[in-house]
Amino acid sequence: MRPQRIITLLWGLFLFNLSAHNALANKNISEAPPFDSWLYELKAEATTHGISAKTVNKALGSIQLIPRVLELDRHQPEFTLTFWSYMKKAVNDARINKGKALLLKHKNLFDRIYKKYGVPPRFLVAFWGLESNFGQYTGTFPVVGALVTLAHDRRRSTFFREQLLAILKLIDQGDIEFGTKASWAGAMGNHQFIPTTYRDFAIDFNGDGKRDLWNTMPDIFASAANYLKGAGWDKDRTWGREIKLPKNFLYELTGLKIKKNLTQWQKLGVRQANGDNLPSVDLKASIIIPAGYRGPAFLVYKNYRTIMVWNRSILYALAVGHLADRFKGGAPIQAIIPKNDRPLSRLDVANIQRILAANGFDAGHADGVVGSKTRSALKSFQKSAGLPVDGYPSIGTLERLRGFVK
Numbered sequence: 001m002r003p004q005r006i007i008t009l010l011w012g013l014f015l016f017n018l019s020a021h022n023a024l025a026n027k028n029i030s031e032a033p034p035f036d037s038w039l040y041e042l043k044a045e046a047t048t049h050g051i052s053a054k055t056v057n058k059a060l061g062s063i064q065l066i067p068r069v070l071e072l073d074r075h076q077p078e079f080t081l082t083f084w085s086y087m088k089k090a091v092n093d094a095r096i097n098k099g100k101a102l103l104l105k106h107k108n109l110f111d112r113i114y115k116k117y118g119v120p121p122r123f124l125v126a127f128w129g130l131e132s133n134f135g136q137y138t139g140t141f142p143v144v145g146a147l148v149t150l151a152h153d154r155r156r157s158t159f160f161r162e163q164l165l166a167i168l169k170l171i172d173q174g175d176i177e178f179g180t181k182a183s184w185a186g187a188m189g190n191h192q193f194i195p196t197t198y199r200d201f202a203i204d205f206n207g208d209g210k211r212d213l214w215n216t217m218p219d220i221f222a223s224a225a226n227y228l229k230g231a232g233w234d235k236d237r238t239w240g241r242e243i244k245l246p247k248n249f250l251y252e253l254t255g256l257k258i259k260k261n262l263t264q265w266q267k268l269g270v271r272q273a274n275g276d277n278l279p280s281v282d283l284k285a286s287i288i289i290p291a292g293y294r295g296p297a298f299l300v301y302k303n304y305r306t307i308m309v310w311n312r313s314i315l316y317a318l319a320v321g322h323l324a325d326r327f328k329g330g331a332p333i334q335a336i337i338p339k340n341d342r343p344l345s346r347l348d349v350a351n352i353q354r355i356l357a358a359n360g361f362d363a364g365h366a367d368g369v370v371g372s373k374t375r376s377a378l379k380s381f382q383k384s385a386g387l388p389v390d391g392y393p394s395i396g397t398l399e400r401l402r403g404f405v406k
Contacts, residue, residue: 030154035065038152042161046168055172059144069141069149072184080349080370083291083315084341087333090130090319096326098134099125103327109218113205117225118235124224126324127310131192138189138214143167143182147195150185160186166195175202175211189213191224201227231309232302237283239307239321240300242273242334251293251389252379256305256314259284265299273334290314292392296335342395349374352393355401356381 032038039060046056081089103110103125110121125134132138147167150160163186170176175198182188188198190213202211205222212219246269253260253268260268262278262285270287272278278299285299298318307317322333346368353363356377363377375391382389385400 032152032154035152039063039148042148042151042164046165049165049169051165051168051172055168058178059168059171060148063145063148065152066141066145066149069146069184070153073150073153073155078345080344080346081315082341082343083295084337085343086315087319087322090316091323091326095129095133095323099129099323099327102128102134106217106221109221113218113222113225117222117229117233119225119228119233120324121221122324122327123228123239123320124221125327126320127191127224128220129323130316130319132190135190135214138192139182139184139187141182141184143176143180143186143188143195144171144178146182146184147186163195166199170195170199190220191227193223193227197227198223201230227310228306231306233306234302237301237303239303239317239324240285240298243278243287243297243299244271244273244275245269245287245297251289252383254287254289254297254390255375256286256288256300259286261285262299270299273331288314288318289390289392290318291335292394293388293390294338295392296333344393344395344398348395348398349393352378352398352401 043056043060046060047053099122103121106121110124113119113124114121128134144164144167147160147164151157151164153160167176167186171178171180176188180188183192185194187194193202193213198211198213201223202213203219203222203226204211205218206216208216210216210219211223213223214220249269262281262283265285265287266278270278283301285301287297287299289295289297300317300321304317304321307320308314310320311317322330326332348368349370350366350368353366353368353374356363356374357366359381361377361381362373364371364373370393374393378393378397379389379391381387381401382391387400
């Protein structure tokens with residue numbers, strides 16, 4: 001690398017460190033309109049959606065903004081979770097044991113739901129455990145108040161206005177009670193459905209005339225299964241598996257954008273975690289390495305992508321799949337946990353993004369959040385530097401960017 005380019009790298013890092021916290025915390029968000037006039041217009045729109053004046057007046061008549069909701073919406077954790085710290089929180093012995101017990105307790109119900117929707121019970125229970133800790137935490141904020149606050153705010157007003165109108169309709173139809181509690185973002189019930197998901201996929205499985213996702217187990221699990229079926233669940237396959245990669249593996253082949261059938265992966269030296277050959281089935285899969293080339297590798301199938309329709313996080317989808325496997329006696333992850341599993345701070349990630357972008361690798365906005373664009377830029381940098389092309393941001397990555405000489 002030319003001296004001038006190295007200076008550019010280090011100078012950009014220095015300048016970014018001076019202002020990064022303010023830049024990350026204060027994105028350009030336009031000022032919200034006067035609340036009274038905004039609310040008046042919202043009430044008028046609600047009636048055009050067929051929501052009764054009685055429901056509109058009762059739900060919105062004395063509504064107030066909830067400052068705490070905005071605080072939580074703006075809050076971003078200082079440090080990212082590593083793969084290992086995330087999995088430790090999501091998949092632990094207590095959750096595994098409780099999930100197994102609940103699968104036995106509700107076996108007859110699960111068998112009926114599986115027969116109709118084709119989603120294995122262990123996955124429904126895995127989602128249940130991760131979303132609300134098996135119904136222990138379903139939310140403490142009044143759902144209408146939370147959604148009014150977020151719809152009035154300008155950051156994601158269009159999305160939350162749609163959710164607000166949907167919840168008013170659900171209240172008007174009798175599906176949801178006035179005063180229902182939810183998460184700060186308006187997610188409800190045991191599986192934390194947002195209002196439009198509730199509207200489109202909630203099921204009255206016990207036939208009592210109401211879709212109850214808080215207290216009625218048949219409705220709770222049938223609704224989750226209905227959503228997954230609608231998202232494309234393949235009843236004949238699982239989600240994926242941990243694998244071993246050969247020493248000479250080309251890490252450019254990792255990522256959800258690349259699909260190969262199992263025979264092709266087998267020819268490239270990919271094996272199951274225990275060293276056995278891959279299954280001899282006609283099935284396309286991708287390889288993901290959530291902790292970089294030094295961490296575990298997973299071969300993921302169509303159902304993994306379906307899990308990501310529920311939640312776009314690759315770690316969340318892995319946690320659902322792995323937790324579901326542990327319910328049926330699957331082994332813990334075989335890869336070895338590193339001794340120094342240090343997380344990146346958002347400032348670290350933003351530094352990586354800024355330096356990459358300043359040197360021709362488009363990592364998107366330097367927001368401190370790792371997304372597909374950041375991973376793609378990292379892969380391009382790693383390839384140019386002769387490094388393993390895993391797209392994984394780490395402390396080592398940042399150090400390489402600071403001191404790399406081409």
